[in-house]
Amino acid sequence: xxxxxxxxxxxxxxxxxxxxxxxxxxxxxxxxxxxxxxxxxxxxxxxxxxxxxxxxxxxxxxxxxxxxxxxxxxxxxxxxxxxxxxxxxxxxxxxxxxxxxxxxxxxxxxxxxxxxxxxxxxxxxxxxxxxxxxxxxxxxxxxxxxxxxxxxxxxxxxxxxxxxxxxxxxxxxxxxxxxxxxxxxxxxxxxxxxxxxxxxxxxxxxxxxxxxxxxxxxxxxxxxxxxxxxxxxxxxxxxxxxxxxxxxxxxxxxxxxxxxxxxxxxxxxxxxxxxxxxxxxxxxxxxxx
Amino acid sequence: xxxxxxxxxxxxxxxxxxxxxxxxxxxxxxxxxxxxxxxxxxxxxxxxxxxxxxxxxxxxxxxxxxxxxxxxxxxxxxxxxxxxxxxxxxxxxxxxxxxxxxxxxxxxxxxxxxxxxxxxxxxxxxxxxxxxxxxxxxxxxxxxxxxxxxxxxxxxxxxxxxxxxxxxxxxxxxxxxxxxxxxxxxxxxxxxxxxxxxxxxxxxxxxxxxxxxxxxxxxxxxxxxxxxxxxxxxxxxxxxxxxxxxxxxxxxxxxxxxxxxxxxxxxxxxxxxxxxxxxxxxxxxxxxxxxxxxxxxxxxxxxxxxxxxxxxxxxxxxxxxxxxxxxxxxxxx
Numbered sequence: 001x002x003x004x005x006x007x008x009x010x011x012x013x014x015x016x017x018x019x020x021x022x023x024x025x026x027x028x029x030x031x032x033x034x035x036x037x038x039x040x041x042x043x044x045x046x047x048x049x050x051x052x053x054x055x056x057x058x059x060x061x062x063x064x065x066x067x068x069x070x071x072x073x074x075x076x077x078x079x080x081x082x083x084x085x086x087x088x089x090x091x092x093x094x095x096x097x098x099x100x101x102x103x104x105x106x107x108x109x110x111x112x113x114x115x116x117x118x119x120x121x122x123x124x125x126x127x128x129x130x131x132x133x134x135x136x137x138x139x140x141x142x143x144x145x146x147x148x149x150x151x152x153x154x155x156x157x158x159x160x161x162x163x164x165x166x167x168x169x170x171x172x173x174x175x176x177x178x179x180x181x182x183x184x185x186x187x188x189x190x191x192x193x194x195x196x197x198x199x200x201x202x203x204x205x206x207x208x209x210x211x212x213x214x215x216x217x218x219x220x221x222x223x224x225x226x227x228x229x230x231x232x233x234x235x236x237x238x239x240x241x242x243x244x245x246x247x248x249x250x251x252x253x254x255x256x257x258x259x260x261x262x263x264x265x266x267x268x269x270x271x272x273x274x275x276x277x278x279x280x281x282x283x284x285x286x287x288x289x
Numbered sequence: 290x291x292x293x294x295x296x297x298x299x300x301x302x303x304x305x306x307x308x309x310x311x312x313x314x315x316x317x318x319x320x321x322x323x324x325x326x327x328x329x330x331x332x333x334x335x336x337x338x339x340x341x342x343x344x345x346x347x348x349x350x351x352x353x354x355x356x357x358x359x360x361x362x363x364x365x366x367x368x369x370x371x372x373x374x375x376x377x378x379x380x381x382x383x384x385x386x387x388x389x390x391x392x393x394x395x396x397x398x399x400x401x402x403x404x405x406x407x408x409x410x411x412x413x414x415x416x417x418x419x420x421x422x423x424x425x426x427x428x429x430x431x432x433x434x435x436x437x438x439x440x441x442x443x444x445x446x447x448x449x450x451x452x453x454x455x456x457x458x459x460x461x462x463x464x465x466x467x468x469x470x471x472x473x474x475x476x477x478x479x480x481x482x483x484x485x486x487x488x489x490x491x492x493x494x495x496x497x498x499x500x501x502x503x504x505x506x507x508x509x510x511x512x513x514x515x516x517x518x519x520x521x522x523x524x525x526x527x528x529x530x531x532x533x534x535x536x537x538x539x540x541x542x543x544x545x546x547x548x549x550x551x552x553x554x555x556x557x558x559x560x561x562x563x564x565x566x567x568x569x570x571x572x573x574x575x576x577x578x579x580x581x582x583x584x585x586x587x588x589x590x591x592x593x594x595x596x597x598x599x600x601x602x603x604x605x606x607x608x609x610x611x612x613x614x615x616x617x618x619x620x621x622x
Contacts, residue, residue, distance in 0.1 A: 090598050092426045096371055
């Protein structure tokens with residue numbers, strides 16, 4: 001029973017991490033390799049607001065952190081990516097370079113060691129089905145589910161959300177219907193970065209803010225997205241449950257060291273068996289070559 | 290008034306076979322190549338009195354090999370490799386295994402590590418080769434991080450301490466010239482290779498894979514050839530670095546080996562192959578000068594890199610080539 005509870009928590013954590021990446025890729029077709037960096041930056045900004053602007057309540061610090069992270073994401077598109085749109089090689093290199101610059105800049109600026117800790121929203125823990133779960137993890141599950149519901153409603157029932165889906169399905173047809181492709185892409189990067197920041201703020205109270213976290217988040221986000229099918233939202237949920245449970249099971253039965261190996265094996269098996277991922281059906285032709 | 294850019298007469302005259310009838314035209318053709326070869330071969334003597342900078346030459350040429358491999362893969366095969374460190378790491382560990390565990394001499398373990406490492410890397414990257422380029426970027430990004438973790442976690446191959454006791458190269462001159470000659474040979478071999486038939490097909494894979502497939506050529510097979518060649522370069526550089534430091538450890542998977550080659554190619558001019566060398570020759574000494582900044586250097590590379598991509602995407606080499614072959618003049622419209 002313990003395994004099920006921890007597995008669900010781990011899976012929701014993974015899907016929170018990878019939601020932003022998949023959103024950006026599905027809409028703007030930019031593989032945002034700065035995702036992990038934005039995650040760490042979101043957590044760090046919140047920490048700065050919390051500790052260096054005395055008197056700001058935690059809630060406000062979180063809000064500011066998320067908003068600024070999302071502004072950074074939008075700026076990355078507006079000032080850099082828009083100029084190299086469509087040149088796949090340049091896009092990949094540029095986002096990767098920006099991500100590295102943010103992460104290594106933070107490391108150089110002193111982000112190391114265990115001093116950077118966000119407090120939990122509510123301290124304490126509760127006993128669920130024989131497993132002790134602290135409140136922060138419950139909040140993660142709640143917030144994760146809530147984020148999914150909000151995103152689902154947003155993409156079905158608002159004008160901007162429908163424009164997102166239009167661009168994701170067929171960019172040219174959407175442009176003919178008067179949807180501004182660049183504007184949508186800026187918005188998608190803003191929302192994707194906001195999701196990265198949100199994930200950071202929810203997850204980081206469980207540990208320290210460290211630069212390595214950025215690389216781990218990027219690797220896991222990418223793993224989940226490849227397995228679920230790049231740009232597929234349903235795939236993200238299913239794939240994060242697969243990897244999440246696989247990780248918890250290996251951790252329980254073998255050793256915690258093998259978590260990364262599990263992700264790697266899952267990617268390789270997916271690429272060999274069904275390259276477009278679990279839910280990438282309609283884009284299968286495009287993915288293969 | 291409008292600026293017009295036209296080829297120099299000399300350039301046009303040297304395009305045909307009759308260029309060999311004139312010393313001046315031969316010089317025009319051979320000059321830049323000879324400058325590069327002689328300049329590079331003379332470097333160890335120029336820095337005779339500065340042993341530290343002689344070491345930098347080694348590292349510089351190793352990075353030049355990595356940059357060459359990145360340039361070839363990105364601009365001729367259309368695969369962006371975000372993890373050059375994967376190649377160096379695998380090459381380095383293979384060299385350590387061959388040299389320390391199996392007791393092979395240096396001159397055997399280095400080339401053998403290059404070939405074995407290239408086979409290993411190609412097999413490891415095989416699953417993502419039938420797919421679009423973005424998968425390759427993703428997987429190569431993950432591999433160096435993953436292999437570091439795996440080596441750390443499983444405590445194999447010396448774990449976090451790495452494998453020590455590799456044989457050093459006989460003396461400083463051999464150290465210098467092995468890598469300089471290899472870099473030059475690979476540079477000119479690659480330039481020839483990409484203009485052979487197979488190079489043409491590889492460029493086809495990059496520009497329009499569907500038409501390559503329609504011609505009955507397997508895209509995956511071509512990509513395997515491309516990745517094998519690129520990882521051969523990378524793994525040889527890794528094996529060389531391992532022998533140079535007499536140590537193979539996790540730091541062979543370090544970020545520097547991934548980002549400096551990319552920056553070198555973007556600065557030097559993608560697709561020229563020589564540009565990759567020139568970029569490395571600019572960036573590596575720069576990084577030695579900036580040693581005091583530590584990890585901030587990566588931020589500097591990334592800033593330069595992004596700046597070049599956005600504002601000057603042609604790079605230094607293409608700019609220089611244009612100046613060499615063409616002149617500009619104002620004309621009335």
